[in-house]
Amino acid sequence: MNPSPPPGKRPLRVALVGAPGRMGQAIEACAKREPDAYEIALRLGREDFTGLERADVVIDFSAPAATAPVLAACAAAGKPLVLGTTGHSASEREGIAAASRMIPIVFAANFSVGVNTLFWLTRQAARMLGPTFDLEVIETHHRLKKDAPSGTARRLVEILAEARGLGDSADARHGREGLVGARTAGEIGGHAVRGGDVVGEHTVLFADLGERVELVHRATNRETFAAGALRAAAWLVGRSPALYDMEDVLGLRSTPADGHSL
Ligand code: NAD
Numbered sequence: 001m002n003p004s005p006p007p008g009k010r011p012l013r014v015a016l017v018g019a020p021g022r023m024g025q026a027i028e029a030c031a032k033r034e035p036d037a038y039e040i041a042l043r044l045g046r047e048d049f050t051g052l053e054r055a056d057v058v059i060d061f062s063a064p065a066a067t068a069p070v071l072a073a074c075a076a077a078g079k080p081l082v083l084g085t086t087g088h089s090a091s092e093r094e095g096i097a098a099a100s101r102m103i104p105i106v107f108a109a110n111f112s113v114g115v116n117t118l119f120w121l122t123r124q125a126a127r128m129l130g131p132t133f134d135l136e137v138i139e140t141h142h143r144l145k146k147d148a149p150s151g152t153a154r155r156l157v158e159i160l161a162e163a164r165g166l167g168d169s170a171d172a173r174h175g176r177e178g179l180v181g182a183r184t185a186g187e188i189g190g191h192a193v194r195g196g197d198v199v200g201e202h203t204v205l206f207a208d209l210g211e212r213v214e215l216v217h218r219a220t221n222r223e224t225f226a227a228g229a230l231r232a233a234a235w236l237v238g239r240s241p242a243l244y245d246m247e248d249v250l251g252l253r254s255t256p257a258d259g260h261s262l
Contacts, residue, residue, distance in 0.1 A: 011039040012234055015055035015079070017070055018062030019043035023084065026226035027059060038230055049073035057082065057233045061225075063146075064088045071099040080236045082229050083107040086151030100243035106236050108246035109151030111228030115202065116246045118217045119159055122204050125213060126163035133206040133213075135160045136189035140201040148192040149174050152202055157188050160204070 014031065018024045019040070031038035041055050049069055052058060060070050061084040074081045080103055083096065096107055110116065126135070137160070139153040149157075161170035166186050173180075174190040183189075200219040206212060219225070232249045247253045 011035065011037055012230075012237065013039050013041035013054060013056045014230070014233060015042035015044055015052055015058045016040050017044045017049070017058065017060035017066060018085070019045075021061060022222060023061035023225060023229075026222040027061070027229060030223055030226040030230055034230075037234070052077035052079050055079060056237050059229050059233055060085055061229070064092055067092055068095055071095060075099055075102045078103065080104045080233075080239065081106075082232045082236060084111060084225065084229055086154075087147030097243055100241060102241055104236050104239040104241050104244065106232040106244045106246065106249060108228075108232070108249075109155040110200075110225065111232060111246055112217075112219055112224040113228060113250060114219070114224065115152055115217050116228075116250050116252055118202065118204070118215055119155065119247060120252045121215055122156055123159050123163050125204075125206060125215060126160050129206050129208070129213065131164065131185070133208045134183055134187070134189075135164075136191070136205040136207070138191045138193065138203045138205065140193040140195070140198050142197050142199065143195055145194060148194070149190050150192065150200065150202070152200065153190055153192070156202060156204055157190055160188050 016024055016027060019028065028040055031040050042051050046066070047069065052073055057080045058070065058074050059082045060066065064085060064087050067083065067085060067088060070081065083105055086109055088096070096105065099105065137153050137156045139150045141150060157170070157172050161167065164170070169186050170188055171184055171186045172188050172190060174192070176189070199222055202217050204215045228246060232246060235249045236244070
């Protein structure tokens with residue numbers, strides 16, 4: 001449990017992991033605009049996750065290698081964690097799920113309100129359009145992005161597989177090359193485009209014979225993710241230990257079957 005007193009009227013004290021990075025700077029800029037609501041109390045660098053007792057909540061946008069030590073430090077200090085880092089391995093994701101039994105964690109591939117609405121729309125469209133529509137996810141990001149596919153694209157594929165009831169039989173094809181043959185019924189295609197300074201674009205394509213539907217989200221500024229992460233931090237303080245995502249924060253979860261999986 002989080003032992004911090006409720007922040008009350010004072011600003012929420014945030015410990016920021018990855019503070020010098022692109023997202024860290026965007027979070028600083030957003031927090032500065034609302035000094036009554038947020039204070040960046042601690043900027044944490046590599047391998048130094050001490051001093052968490054000064055914060056109400058930790059926000060981490062850094063790299064997957066930081067996640068295990070950050071989880072351990074948050075669990076030891078009893079601090080809730082907003083985790084925005086993407087690109088984790090299956091075992092790193094298991095570590096996040098295990099830590100969420102001790103501390104509350106919001107772990108989201110994307111903190112923007114628009115993308116979480118896209119998640120909701122994708123789930124509804126997949127259910128309504130039915131199994132004859134082929135499913136493809138196309139994402140575009142800036143040239144410096146390290147992981148592919150994006151965490152958001154992975155989550156979209158997961159949502160499509162859940163909505164189709166494909167479970168583990170879903171065949172996620174990230175990129176196609178050579179004589180790959182015709183599409184299979186369980187196939188969900190994924191394509192990662194990299195270039196320039198694109199902040200983030202995601203398209204979900206539903207294609208049948210004679211018609212297709214496309215749901216598109218374009219982020220033009222990192223502050224949309226930063227504002228969402230700060231909103232998630234304020235929402236998280238005082239919650240029970242569990243693994244939450246941004247759809248929980250925004251109240252977009254429509255049925256228990258829509259739950260977050262790792
Ligand atoms: P960046 O490379 O600009 O910044 C990363 C920062 O993390 C740097 O300051 C770096 O020094 C620090 N860092 C790296 N390894 C570390 C470690 N082991 N311990 C502590 N700090 C470490 O990257 P960015 O564009 O700011 O993105 C950071 C992460 O956030 C990436 O995983 C990215 O995919 C993710 N991201 C998530 C969302 C979302 O909404 N969930 C949005 C944008 C980016």
